[in-house]
Amino acid sequence: MDKASLVKKEFLKYRLTAETLCLGERIRGSIFRPCLNVFTYTALVGALKERFPQPYRTLHAVGRFVKNGADANQRQIMTFSPRDRGLDISIIPLEIEFITNVHAHIYIFKNDFTLNVIPKSFIMHLGAMKSKGFGQCNMEYIENIPWDIPPQEGKLCVRIPEEQSILDELGIRNIRAPVYGYLFRPQTGGTGYYQRSLFEGSQVIAHPILLKGGEQ
Amino acid sequence: MYPEFHDIGKLVNWLEIGLQKKDSKGRLEPEPHEFENCKAPEWEIDFKAAPWEIIFRKDQQLRTKYWKGSLVWLWVTLGDHLAAGWGRTIPEKTLPGNPQYWTYSLWTGFQTQDIRLKSEIELKDLIRFLNQSPSWQNLVEKYKDKLNQRTEIARPGMNVTTLLSHSIIAGQLARVVGSVKNHEFDANGVWRNDNDLKAEKVKIIVTHYHVGFNQRPFRIADWNIFTQRRLAIQEAQKAYADNIISVVDNEMIGIFADEDQMKQFEGVILKKGFTLAKKQNYMPLKEKDNTHSKGIPQCLQEGSFFPVYISQMPETISLPICEVCQMAHADFRWPAHKLAQRNDITDTARRLLSETPWKQHNSEDFPEEDLEKIEIFLNEPEEEICAECFNLRMNATPLHKLHNWGGGRVAWIRSHLDIKNLINALTALHQNYIRESQKTYNPQYHQSQLEPIIENMQISFPLLVDFFNDYTNKFLRDLKNCFHEKFSEECVESVDNNLWCIHIEKKSDAIEIIKIFNKNMKNHFPKMIDITSEQLPCPVQLSLSLSSYKYPFFVHLRFLDDNKDDISVQLVNSGQASIKLPHLTEILNALPSIARSKLHGLTSIAQKSETLAKIVLEKKEKEHPPAVLSPLVPNKIDFKSLLTLTNLMED
Numbered sequence: 001m002d003k004a005s006l007v008k009k010e011f012l013k014y015r016l017t018a019e020t021l022c023l024g025e026r027i028r029g030s031i032f033r034p035c036l037n038v039f040t041y042t043a044l045v046g047a048l049k050e051r052f053p054q055p056y057r058t059l060h061a062v063g064r065f066v067k068n069g070a071d072a073n074q075r076q077i078m079t080f081s082p083r084d085r086g087l088d089i090s091i092i093p094l095e096i097e098f099i100t101n102v103h104a105h106i107y108i109f110k111n112d113f114t115l116n117v118i119p120k121s122f123i124m125h126l127g128a129m130k131s132k133g134f135g136q137c138n139m140e141y142i143e144n145i146p147w148d149i150p151p152q153e154g155k156l157c158v159r160i161p162e163e164q165s166i167l168d169e170l171g172i173r174n175i176r177a178p179v180y181g182y183l184f185r186p187q188t189g190g191t192g193y194y195q196r197s198l199f200e201g202s203q204v205i206a207h208p209i210l211l212k213g214g215e216q
Numbered sequence: 217m218y219p220e221f222h223d224i225g226k227l228v229n230w231l232e233i234g235l236q237k238k239d240s241k242g243r244l245e246p247e248p249h250e251f252e253n254c255k256a257p258e259w260e261i262d263f264k265a266a267p268w269e270i271i272f273r274k275d276q277q278l279r280t281k282y283w284k285g286s287l288v289w290l291w292v293t294l295g296d297h298l299a300a301g302w303g304r305t306i307p308e309k310t311l312p313g314n315p316q317y318w319t320y321s322l323w324t325g326f327q328t329q330d331i332r333l334k335s336e337i338e339l340k341d342l343i344r345f346l347n348q349s350p351s352w353q354n355l356v357e358k359y360k361d362k363l364n365q366r367t368e369i370a371r372p373g374m375n376v377t378t379l380l381s382h383s384i385i386a387g388q389l390a391r392v393v394g395s396v397k398n399h400e401f402d403a404n405g406v407w408r409n410d411n412d413l414k415a416e417k418v419k420i421i422v423t424h425y426h427v428g429f430n431q432r433p434f435r436i437a438d439w440n441i442f443t444q445r446r447l448a449i450q451e452a453q454k455a456y457a458d459n460i461i462s463v464v465d466n467e468m469i470g471i472f473a474d475e476d477q478m479k480q481f482e483g484v485i486l487k488k489g490f491t492l493a494k495k496q497n498y499m500p501l502k503e504k505d506n507t508h509s510k511g512i513p514q515c516l517q518e519g520s521f522f523p524v525y526i527s528q529m530p531e532t533i534s535l536p537i538c539e540v541c542q543m544a545h546a547d548f549r550w551p552a553h554k555l556a557q558r559n560d561i562t563d564t565a566r567r568l569l570s571e572t573p574w575k576q577h578n579s580e581d582f583p584e585e586d587l588e589k590i591e592i593f594l595n596e597p598e599e600e601i602c603a604e605c606f607n608l609r610m611n612a613t614p615l616h617k618l619h620n621w622g623g624g625r626v627a628w629i630r631s632h633l634d635i636k637n638l639i640n641a642l643t644a645l646h647q648n649y650i651r652e653s654q655k656t657y658n659p660q661y662h663q664s665q666l667e668p669i670i671e672n673m674q675i676s677f678p679l680l681v682d683f684f685n686d687y688t689n690k691f692l693r694d695l696k697n698c699f700h701e702k703f704s705e706e707c708v709e710s711v712d713n714n715l716w717c718i719h720i721e722k723k724s725d726a727i728e729i730i731k732i733f734n735k736n737m738k739n740h741f742p743k744m745i746d747i748t749s750e751q752l753p754c755p756v757q758l759s760l761s762l763s764s765y766k767y768p769f770f771v772h773l774r775f776l777d778d779n780k781d782d783i784s785v786q787l788v789n790s791g792q793a794s795i796k797l798p799h800l801t802e803i804l805n806a807l808p809s810i811a812r813s814k815l816h817g818l819t820s821i822a823q824k825s826e827t828l829a830k831i832v833l834e835k836k837e838k839e840h841p842p843a844v845l846s847p848l849v850p851n852k853i854d855f856k857s858l859l860t861l862t863n864l865m866e867d
Binding site for chain 1: 532535
């Protein structure tokens with residue numbers, strides 16, 4: 001029997017705080033890079049895997065922004081002018097939108113790997129512009145959330161690849177009306193592909209942590 | 217078939233002509249608007265002419281004689297009932313009183329004139345005209361004013377819908393109902409299979425669409441997407457003239473006989489690269505005289521919007537993905553492929569553009585004759601885009617004015633019509649009007665008898681159409697003209713019918729824009745302002761976002777699309793304001809006498825406790841009158857919003 005299956009199905013709930021976070025949309029040539037107001041599964045799992053690099057272990061995570069006073073999760077725009085080092089000139093300025101005073105909750109699917117390897121408190125780097133100091137996130141464990149609580153119908157508040165194993169582990173039981181988009185899935189060798197995904201606003205029957213207004 | 221003709225007899229003043237008689241007790245018999253008193257030969261009706269089959273739809277004798285086996289009469293009756301809705305289900309004696317043949321506008325409070333045909337000569341002229349089997353368009357040309365002024369239902373309190381809108385909608389509904397497959401009516405309009413009726417198997421589909429786009433218009437090259445969308449909507453409306461019963465802004469309301477027809481229509485929009493979000497409801501098709509539990513407006517209020525996809529989306533997309541919509545593989549490079557398609561450049565240039573990576577292009581590589589046409593694009597970043605986004609950009613009509621301004625300040629303005637709020641507001645206005653009419657024309661009728669009847673009343677769809685026409689053809693037109701008058705045409709870029717960008721000199725010009733909106737609201741929808749409240753938000757809303765010219769348009773658009781209040785204002789980097797329409801005039805009048813310095817401290821306190829800020833304010837204004845702020849904040853506007861407005865006043 002798989003060792004992971006012996007672990008009771010739960011989510012490990014963490015508090016994420018960060019000074020700035022840039023969940024940039026993947027637009028390369030444009031002059032403006034907007035910031036998402038939801039977490040993508042791929043960005044979160046990517047950041048966690050980078051922090052705890054065990055490529056062959058399963059890891060699922062989702063997150064949602066939470067209210068924490070009037071100043072939390074405010075959007076701002078920064079103008080950034082990347083330099084072409086070869087020509088030693090500034091190229092077209094890029095305007096980057098980012099979130100300040102970030103407060104969020106992250107739910108990591110509990111298995112023997114996440115339970116034993118991920119500590120109660122750690123720092124990870126999430127999102128874009130990490131080299132400029134964005135996205136340094138402090139993670140603090142809060143509590144365990146049961147996985148098998150009754151699912152509810154509502155609108156999704158995260159972006160999740162439409163892959164059966166991911167949907168099952170995260171507690172999405174039924175997709176009533178999808179809102180589709182595509183999320184980047186990296187592959188070895190610096191390449192990757194885009195996978196059809198459920199975007200925020202999809203009508204689903206799922207664990208309440210995935211639904212708008214569903215957090216306890 | 218033109219079912220639109222079904223109520224054409226309502227254009228005639230039958231009493232004045234002497235064809236509406238009184239009974240022995242001196243009471244008027246029902247108005248003979250179905251030409252029932254004109255069947256004699258001296259009126260010279262040519263029963264073989266197409267309109268008469270529709271007008272005499274209830275006359276079984278004539279049906280048997282002239283149109284045996286035809287079910288046109290049934291489609292027309294059903295279309296008529298579906299269009300009239302709730303009003304048709306109320307028995308005459310329930311809302312008694314003398315008929316009111318003019319149309320009362322619920323949102324302006326004005327009423328039209330009774331200009332029906334009053335003489336026998338005019339009636340005979342109408343009959344001769346109908347004998348020629350004119351098209352509906354021909355008839356509208358001849359009688360448009362009369363159709364616009366005569367109301368559909370003349371009972372006191374119900375005279376709120378124009379005959380023109382009712383006739384058009386009934387016509388569209390009748391044709392769609394007539395195309396419903398699997399219907400099992402016999403020649404008398406009776407269902408052959410009673411089980412189908414009970415199971416409500418035969419139904420028409422009522423849909424409400426939002427037409428949007430995946431594209432994120434960051435760059436001027438993409439802003440024409442609004443024009444493209446408008447053209448796509450117009451084209452689809454033309455192709456599905458019976459199904460699309462209304463278009464307002466980027467919203468379409470449709471009725472379909474079956475899912476196949478609906479999907480075909482959706483394909484037309486989706487294939488053009490636009491997105492559709494849809495709300496869908498079924499309206500069971502009952503027997504000819506049955507009343508319907510819910511009408512089209514009620515269908516529009518139920519359910520949620522969800523995206524429509526043309527087919528199953530691909531599970532994966534290989535790199536590169538379209539940078540604009542991120543929903544398809546990018547097969548094109550912009551601007552290289554655009555330039556390569558130009559006819560006025562040499563083959564050498566075309567080959568270079570197609571084959572060489574964009575970053576490696578050097579102006580010296582191109583033939584001199586091509587340079588002038590290509591050089592300005594060489595500094596642009598390259599984008600990889602999909603075929604749909606490429607085609608949309610290729611059809612671009614540049615926004616010349618915006619491009620020429622080059623700098624300064626711009627205000628982005630959007631007028632938004634919320635259909636759900638509109639239905640609620642019109643229902644409340646109609647209820648009020650029925651109450652007032654009954655008080656005036658039928659004083660003995662007791663309020664307690666009336667309230668249970670109007671409690672669950674439903675407005676008719678043609679009433680919504682009348683409002684849409686006023687909103688689009690009068691309100692938005694006047695708003696735009698006022699912007700042109702105030703800021704000059706050169707400074708106003710019309711991005712869409714309801715979306716403008718205005719080049720302004722000073723921040724306080726934003727206040728002028730709000731004043732213009734307020735003035736037009738008072739002119740066009742004064743009654744709407746009167747009933748607007750927390751529970752009944754105003755259906756017409758304004759969003760205004762102000763910044764320097766260079767500020768990303770995408771951020772403005774996100775704000776403009778997210779209406780939070782009757783009037784939402786964003787002054788980039790300085791704050792936002794939410795204003796309720798009923799308080800707008802008072803706030804605008806008070807603004808010049810408000811010192812911003814007074815508000816800073818109070819706004820800081822209000823961030824912690826609005827009640828405390830109110831106490832501090834009242835104390836201050838009591839000690840140092842006059843009381844300028846306390847009548848306004850926080851009951852009519854919050855501290856932060858007022859601070860933002862005062863920021864606009866100081867240039």
